[in-house]
Amino acid sequence: MEPRPILTSPAARTGATSPIRRRQDETRLSVGFILAKRFTLCAFANFVDVLRLSADEGDRSRPILCKWTVVSDTMDAVTSSCGISVQPKERLGDPSRFDYIVVVGGLMDEMPNLSPAFVRFLHQAASAGVPLIGVCTGAFLLHQAGLLNGYRCCVSWFHHADFLEQFEGLNPVADQIFVVDRDRLTCSGGASSAHLAAYLVDKHVGRAQASKSLHIMIIDEALGAEKPQPGTTLAFKTRDPIVLRALLLMQQNIDMPISVAEVAKRIGHSKRQVERHFRVALDISPQAAFLSIRLSLAHHLLTTSQKSIAQVAVDCGFCDSSHLSRMFRRHFDCTPLALRQANGLAS
Structure with a gap:
């Protein structure tokens, strides 16, 4: 039996993000989203819109260069913290069909654990070399699933010490807008989600597409990970x-x-x-x-x-x-x- 082709870069060893996969179509970047209950809609929408605006000419929004979908174990609609619901489009399936899997968290006081099916899916993704992304409190969900051990992760500057104490072993960084540590990428949500998405687009699709997306969203320029959070x-x-x-x-x-x-x-x-x-x-x-x-x-x-x-x-x-x-x-x-x-x- 021939060895299974490597679908992603040695991100876990080098810190680089995964390279463009060989595909039959024009897609250069494929992202799967897991939405936690009471997820923050702004963080999710900012991330998706950068992908959407990078995927096609102008703002026509066809998923050509980038593709994205919300995956689920139950296919039930997920309600955000503001009350708007999002309907998942695909079952969990094989995580290696994605270049990245993004977990979008939500309210700190109402943060549930991920279901066993989601945890298994994320562990399968990690084993397959698919980089994992935690957005907003998604970083804490990844940590609860045992997938951030030994990794630095971005948390919002307003997460108090007594909250962070609930997550023993977490290595939080609160003075950057996002953190890339090998095959784990994290950001605190809000506008930083757009900058993290633009970072991925820059790496896999092109700098021009990343810049175009941010300009259409009336964001002056892409910010690097090391930029401080606004506070x-x-x-x-x-x-x-x-x-x-x-x-x-x-x-x-x-x-x-x-x-x-x-x-x-x-x-x-x-x-x-x-x-x-x-x-x-x-x-x-x-x-x-x-x-x-x-x-x-x-x-x-x-x-x-x-x-x-x-x-x-x-x-x-x-x-x-x-x-x-x-x-x-x-x-x-x-x-x-x-x-x-x-x-x-x-x-």
């Missing part, structure tokens, strides 16, 4: 990727502030490099930026929530209400209590 609105405006990553890491540790040395270590740079980039980009030290972020959050909580000043102090990483009051007065020229009274709020 929440900051008073600091910069395009310096080192500063952006540091600021996002600070945001994720507001209640338990970490040192600049630790920030630098986690983003892979020296403390001196980080300090120099902050001075050039923002004309401020990292320590002062971190304090400003914490005080800005404290100001927001004091004017929009019913939390006590003592609780706001704890939530923003201050020792106690006295410590918060001293720092707050220096920064805003008033105390937390005075701010609340001026806004007609109880202390």
